Amino acid sequence: MDPISAALIIGDKTDVRRSRVREKPKATFDIHDRVNYAVTDQTLKINTEKKVISLNLQIDTDICSMYEYFEIFLQRMLMCRGAADMLGGNLQVDGQWCQGSLMCSLLRKEPPQD
Numbered sequence: 001m002d003p004i005s006a007a008l009i010i011g012d013k014t015d016v017r018r019s020r021v022r023e024k025p026k027a028t029f030d031i032h033d034r035v036n037y038a039v040t041d042q043t044l045k046i047n048t049e050k051k052v053i054s055l056n057l058q059i060d061t062d063i064c065s066m067y068e069y070f071e072i073f074l075q076r077m078l079m080c081r082g083a084a085d086m087l088g089g090n091l092q093v094d095g096q097w098c099q100g101s102l103m104c105s106l107l108r109k110e111p112p113q114d
Helices: 003-013 031-038 066-086
Strands: 039-047 052-059 090-097
Touching: 003 066, 031 039, 031 066, 052 066, 066 090
Parallel strands: 052 090
Antiparallel strands: 039 052
8 A cells, every 4th residue: 555545545434424425315324324424523633743643423323323333434444544554643533422422542553652
């Protein structure tokens, strides 16, 4: 993997948001539609000083369970972690589940100690 491919993987695989779902009846949503529609807030931040890429998601679990999210996105986040490693950084994923529980740093690798 080269740096351009790594950046493309991170950009593509972290793009989860409600506006990706085409307008259609919610009853016809597949798992991908439900997961994307359930994301009420998403930010991707890159801290070049600390070499950390942070993906922060807020997910409405009335629409999609955390299990459904991980069913389709775990492999994608692992790809992003590999891409971050290739770029010399670390991936941190934080999710706020709207029903109140907090899932933090699921794929976090501690930054190297200087």
